[in-house]
Amino acid sequence: MSEEENKAIVRRVNDEVWNMGNLEAIDELIADDFVTTVIGAPEQIRGPDGFRDFVLMYRKAFPDLRLTIDDQIAEGETVVTRWTATGTHEGELMGIPPTGKQATTAGININRISGGQLVDGWGIFDQLGLLQQIGAVPVATQV
Amino acid sequence: MTVKHFGVSVFGSIPQPAHMPCQECGASVPVLERDEHVCSEQRRLEYRLFQLRAELAAFDELFAAYLESPRGRFELWCAERERRSKPG
Ligand SMILES: [Zn+2]
Numbered sequence: 001m002s003e004e005e006n007k008a009i010v011r012r013v014n015d016e017v018w019n020m021g022n023l024e025a026i027d028e029l030i031a032d033d034f035v036t037t038v039i040g041a042p043e044q045i046r047g048p049d050g051f052r053d054f055v056l057m058y059r060k061a062f063p064d065l066r067l068t069i070d071d072q073i074a075e076g077e078t079v080v081t082r083w084t085a086t087g088t089h090e091g092e093l094m095g096i097p098p099t100g101k102q103a104t105t106a107g108i109n110i111n112r113i114s115g116g117q118l119v120d121g122w123g124i125f126d127q128l129g130l131l132q133q134i135g136a137v138p139v140a141t142q143v
Numbered sequence: 144m145t146v147k148h149f150g151v152s153v154f155g156s157i158p159q160p161a162h163m164p165c166q167e168c169g170a171s172v173p174v175l176e177r178d179e180h181v182c183s184e185q186r187r188l189e190y191r192l193f194q195l196r197a198e199l200a201a202f203d204e205l206f207a208a209y210l211e212s213p214r215g216r217f218e219l220w221c222a223e224r225e226r227r228s229k230p231g
């Protein structure tokens with residue numbers, strides 16, 4: 001597949017799975033042996049089921065989650081995606097009760113695509129900022 | 144060298160989020176634009192209702208319990224008497 005087609009696969013994951021909550025698309029877009037590292041997560045996310053659980057955790061906490069792709073760079077099978085996400089904290093997140101507050105975070109994912117599916121990845125996003133916005137971590141006093 | 148970012152020194156401080164929720168309406172507002180933020184009335188109402196959701200959910204139960212209390216039963220009796228006394 002071309003680099004443009006690989007970028008489009010990542011965009012489908014963002015639009016269909018993250019934004020629209022179409023969890024059935026995961027089986028088409030995520031390889032059975034998919035493995036990804038999210039910095040800060042206690043363990044790697046493995047396979048379509050692991051990815052589904054990860055998406056569900058955030059979509060239950062932020063049901064109106066909106067993820068926007070800010071930039072994409074592709075080289076061979078690798079696609080780098082810089083994204084921003086906004087959502088309203090209406091469900092429990094990792095034991096943090098819902099606050100009704102809107103939060104915005106941003107991150108970068110690096111995925112390898114093969115045969116129209118994500119096969120592995122690495123991602124990092126501003127988890128501290130997210131926790132600060134929903135009041136789970138204090139924000140330093142402004143000067 | 145001291146670098147200023149969102150009004151806070153980058154070095155030697157806890158990182159600052161680029162957005163923070165508005166305290167009045169809960170909207171995610173870029174920190175650099177918070178002075179220009181104007182709350183949406185709809186969003187402010189929804190945010191307030193969300194904060195009160197436990198009380199709202201409990202209202203029917205509390206209201207039913209009140210109507211069963213001596214004072215509630217008396218008020219029901221008064222209301223019924225007033226309704227019957229009105230012509231038509
Ligand atoms: Zn506001």
